[in-house]
Amino acid sequence: MDNYLVTSFDNGVTRIREKYIAEDWRCNIWHISGRDKDLLIDTGFGLSPLRQELAELSPRPIIALCTHSHHDHAGGLCQFEHRYGHANEAEIFTYPTIESTVADLLDVTVIKKQPYDGFDIHTWSYQSASLTKCVDEGDVIDLGDRHFQVIHLPGHSPGSIGIFETKTGYLFSGDALYDGILYDHLYHSVPDQLQNSLDRCLALPLKVVHAGHYDSFDLNRAKVITEEYRAGKRSMLCPSV
Ligand SMILES: [Zn+2]
Incomplete structure (x- = not known):
């Protein structure tokens, strides 16, 4: 996988990261092996082929699920046949724009290598990727031997979802919860909802959070992040703290 960094858990x-996107910007793409099919959680910018490269990991069919519609998570979704996400952002997946996918936050420092001729970070937005299935709170994604619960975690964006596996205690949290400053200042962010979503994560019997950005962490770290957010220390709205 020439354009990706791959780490096994x-x-x-498996965590897949885009080699040529700046470290503090690229999302974690999570590949989960199941008996009958695999689950891919988030798809990165999609500036280089991902679908074909995943064939090196597994021959099984793939469900590609996006935790939300932002450019750094949903850019590669169009490469996949089975595309899952939340109805609250279905319109954005179908009609992505620079503004709706918050690609207007990007600048030239984010892209470390020109992906193809004519690529321009100032005008790029990802290709349309209509959802083939809308998932919501309480839905279960069945891989044959593994079952993942969908949890609606709005606040960062209205259709943000987390994916929880009871058997392992793994939570794939997208941008609702990661070990960094949380983006609660975007055009469709609602900070109070984000606080509720963080509290909901803590109520789960979770062992490991595999987040949308940066490293994975345990329940104790999730508690620290949540309390620091409550105190205004991890909010983009309080940059001076
Ligand atoms: Zn996001």
Whole structure:
């Protein structure tokens, strides 16, 4: 996988990161192996082929699910046949724009290598990727031997979802919860909702959070992040703290 960095975790989980996107910007793409099919959580910018490269990991069919519609998570979704996400952002997946996918936050420092001739970070937005299935709170994604619960975690964006596996205690949290400053200042962010979503994450019997950005962490770290957010220390709205 020339354009990707691949790291294996326990229980058939693989983290894939885009080599040529700045470290503090690229999302974690999570590949989870199942008996009958695999689950891919988020798809990165999609500036280089991902679908074909995943064939090196597994021959099984793939469900590609986006935790939300932002450019750094949903850019590669169009490469996949089975595309899952939340109805609140279905319109954005179908009609992505620079503004609706918050690609207007990007600048030239984010892209470390020109992906193709004619690429311009100032005008780029990802290709349309209509959802083939809308998922919502309480839905279960069945891989044959593994079952993942969908949890609606709005606040960062209205259709943000987390994916939780009871058997392993793994939460794939997208941008609702990661170990960094949380983006609660975007055009469709609602900070109070984000606080509720963080509290909901803590109520789960979680062992490991595999987040949308940066490293994975345990429940204790999730508690620290949540309390620091409550105190205004991890909010983009309080940059001076
Ligand atoms: Zn986001």
